[in-house]
Amino acid sequence: MASSDLMVGLEIGTSKICVVVGEGRPDGTIKILGVGQAPSRGVRKGEIVDFETAMKCVHEAVVDAETKSDVMIRSVYVGVAGSHIQSFNNRGCVMVPDDREEIDEQDIEDVKINAREVSIPAPNAFLHSIIQHYHVDGQDGVLNPVGMLGEKLEADFHVIHGVRTRIQNTIRCVKELPLEVEDVVFTALAAAQVVLTQQQKNLGALVIDIGGGTTDYILYVDGAVKQSGVLGVGGDHITNDISMGLRIPMTRAEKLKIEEGSVTLGNCLPGDTVLLKDDSGFAGKEIERETLNTIIHLRLRETFELLKRQLEEEPFINYIGEGIFITGGCSHLSGIDHLAEEIFELPARVAHAQTMSGLTSAFENPQFSAAIGLIKYAQAVQVDRRPRGRIGSLIGRIFHGMRS
Ligand SMILES: Nc1ncnc2c1ncn2[C@@H]1O[C@H](COP(=O)(O)OP(=O)(O)O)[C@@H](O)[C@H]1O
């Protein structure tokens, strides 16, 4: 790539592979130069199950992005999802050495390492340790302790981890092309970078990214990530329910869902039907609209209830003043925001990437939130790397098992 301000986000989704090429502007905004896409094959529930096939699809999407943006892609930020991804909050603690009074960068690194001194399942690797808050000698709410006087530094982190080999497989799939992997990023964390403003993170918000095979989520309170994870349920399950329930082929069910489906019940008049024309090997069928919507409604209700139960294991859901932001392909379903409001008893809205320039059609599509968010994440990492070099690439860690 010609300029170091060019950044590329790659999301290997269950439904589509998406490659976004963006350019960081000095004022901190991002211009989208092009978006490449390819249907995803060889990926199930966010995880690669057929390496060769997935690789071909990624290649196709990369070539498409290169053509559209007129940029040669050499390195990418890759999004990872999959229900193997888990998270927890933990506090790290270090004592500042006696011969020094001021807290320095090394203490920050050490406290992060200390927060990871907890056992995660043996096959897992750390993906992110996201700082929540620092405490210096018991003083809460410290934003940047470097340079402060203190004896004891404590820090709360949100730690995200996943099965090492599954993360490695995603990385290998990209490296074989060959492309450099700059970093791997949990998709909901990426999406939140562009779906939410800092103000919304401060006031508390939940982002739900409902894709094809997974529902990825991340919850912010007081500007800090408090909960995150993945449910292995998404829009493909709705399509499957429609196919089974109405006894129609999957491709027909997918088209019916996208073109005619809604989450809202009780809006159709009796006898309101959709006519499916006959096709090779399919006799055609008349579908009750209310039946179609009921199938969609029930699956989404179940998904939201499952997520609610998971979130309620901790108290943070009670502190999200800005409510819920739904993104990803399924957020196109009309009425999904109202259903979320009913179940979570919180304000909910459909959201896409904000504050971008360039290709407007791309960032207005909620299916691209995670891929666009990867660029925003990349921009933040690059800014952080320049003066202090504090955020090391994850790639070395994942492959060599280092704990930095
Ligand atoms: N207009 C639409 N209405 C309803 N569902 C849609 C629409 N567009 C896409 N979807 C659904 O969204 C899902 C794909 O979302 P996406 O975020 O692209 O997934 P992934 O990131 O897993 O590839 C599919 O289940 C698809 O059927």
Ligand SMILES: [Mg+2]
């Ligand atoms: Mg996705």
